[in-house]
Amino acid sequence: MVRRQLAQLPDSPTLADVAREAGVSRQTVSNVLHAPHKVKPATQRRVEQAIVMLGYHPNRSAQALQSSSSRMIGYRIEPQSSGTLAGIHDRFLHSLAEAGRTADHHLLLYTAADRAAETDSAIRLFRSGAADAFVLYDITVDDPRPSALHEKGIPFVAFGHDDCDAGAYRWVDVDNVAGTSAAVDHLVSRGHRRIGFVGWPDGSAVGDRRARGWRSSVERHGLADFCHGLDLRGPDSVQAAIEMTAALLGRPEPPTAIVAGTDTLAAGVARAALRRGLEVGRDLAIVGFDDTPTAAVLELSSIRQPIEDVGRHVIAALLAPGSAPPRNTLLPPQLVIRSSSAGPPSR
Amino acid sequence: MVRRQLAQLPDSPTLADVAREAGVSRQTVSNVLHAPHKVKPATQRRVEQAIVMLGYHPNRSAQALQSSSSRMIGYRIEPQSSGTLAGIHDRFLHSLAEAGRTADHHLLLYTAADRAAETDSAIRLFRSGAADAFVLYDITVDDPRPSALHEKGIPFVAFGHDDCDAGAYRWVDVDNVAGTSAAVDHLVSRGHRRIGFVGWPDGSAVGDRRARGWRSSVERHGLADFCHGLDLRGPDSVQAAIEMTAALLGRPEPPTAIVAGTDTLAAGVARAALRRGLEVGRDLAIVGFDDTPTAAVLELSSIRQPIEDVGRHVIAALLAPGSAPPRNTLLPPQLVIRSSSAGPPSR
């Protein structure tokens, strides 16, 4: 009563209100919603009319309390999307939310200072019933989170995986090896033979796979000799890429094409080429990774991750019965060709 | 019992468990948490020990049911962040989540096909008690959402505002006029006199303000004659900016500097300059808007929105008592100077 007056608006109608309106018991209303076959069609219609008339919506807190399931999926959002998700984080988040919607689940966003705090928060959210399950992303080598959550019996699915404990938890990932591999295939088909790679230092799960894809494809095409020494590593920054590219282009036999581990690096490669007076796409072919907005702006070819599919698979795995064996999923990326890799090698 | 066995793990401890462990009543435990002054220090300690020992966390569903407040803030996430939030959406979302955390509130993400569906979803979420309040962003002229939510008595705060009904709801916004105005000031101080503007067509709340900032500053500096006809508009795309810039640079007296309404447009301006053989920062100065990652990559000067502050203010307004008069907030942006506007005009 008091609340009703304070808020200046009627409280939401409850199951009991609907029952009263329809002249039936609460249980009958509940049955109409959850087991319609148990209710006489006429009654059913009457109840449904009452529901519409009153604008009734089941109270999720009450449902959650009763079922001990909040239908909320926890997701930690980082200050600036890190490494592999930079530039496509938006798409991922939206795809998760969209996939969740179809199953009447919502995303619960939370923040944490670091991975330890992230795990702590997840445990607290789970124990307090605020979230039923979690999505982890940016899985690194020896990531402490999967085992921490597993130990507490907290359901989760990871976007990304570490080869070491790939079987220990459920994950969805994009086939990064196939990505850079396809980039090399593409460049080879354009006539390139000296194809360089600019990527992250060894030791990161994603970076290592992207490097491996480049190497394996180069070898498969029998270009290992041509590409010897054309594999440089550094931090994921424009500046680092500029320096690495300068080194590559300064060689006696410089590469005619460069595959970059990220679009940020690709942007640096392009910048370095321009500074040297080379025209991107004619004098030097470039392929980036992630198909970020920046790649589109710079007209850089790039490997596009099927993020929307990742989101769907993550949610599907999350809502699948936990007893089933982990069905992990590796999704193929797609090469988006733009002008930066359109032409044949000029020398 | 059954659930306990199925899940293979103990249910979270409840208030009753803590009470039993500490040898007190449930109410006493509740008092320790909410009104510690009512409890004898010794009892208090005993209860706190039991809480820690059992790893007790209050059940949020039960709290929500009892208090009819979910401590959830609804936020619609769009497929690709639109217009004004492109490139900085991540930062905004994180700042909201972070600001909410300090008040023990979380973000609930939902999706919707369009604005009508967005409003419908918000109403449903509110009525079902899933969210207490909402954040709206990308407010346009004649935005239907504020009035729709207001009409239903649903609390919300907007990021952005429409001048027409600026007093009708609570909002937080960045001073876009001040942004482009500062950009012009900066360019004038570098010696530029013919300063162009490339922006969105008239009719958008944000775009109009950015254009107005440019114009007012140009006039204030007495450069209206120099800048006559240097104000072009088109869609927010690289291609459009290229075309507009080509037109500007093709004039008998081309501008020596261009302020762009967004970083995307600024990227197009830069591209067009390069195609014409001009060096950005030397032959043509450019200032973008939003300080997106793309601007950083291209070394474009840009107006940076204080998104973290916006998030804080939005949450603060949301959690402030609804009866207080709307205190709207206009935050100043900040010019980030990079090489694209470093030099003086060359001609």
Added chain:
DNA sequence: TTGTATGCGTTATCAA
């Protein structure tokens, strides 16, 4: 097919 009783975990009211 429909109605009754009970419990989910918490907080507020009231007695002791």
Added chain:
DNA sequence: TTGATAACGCATACAA
């Protein structure tokens, strides 16, 4: 200061 009881809205087992 502490403890018993009711209520929040829903869903389930059970009885009619």
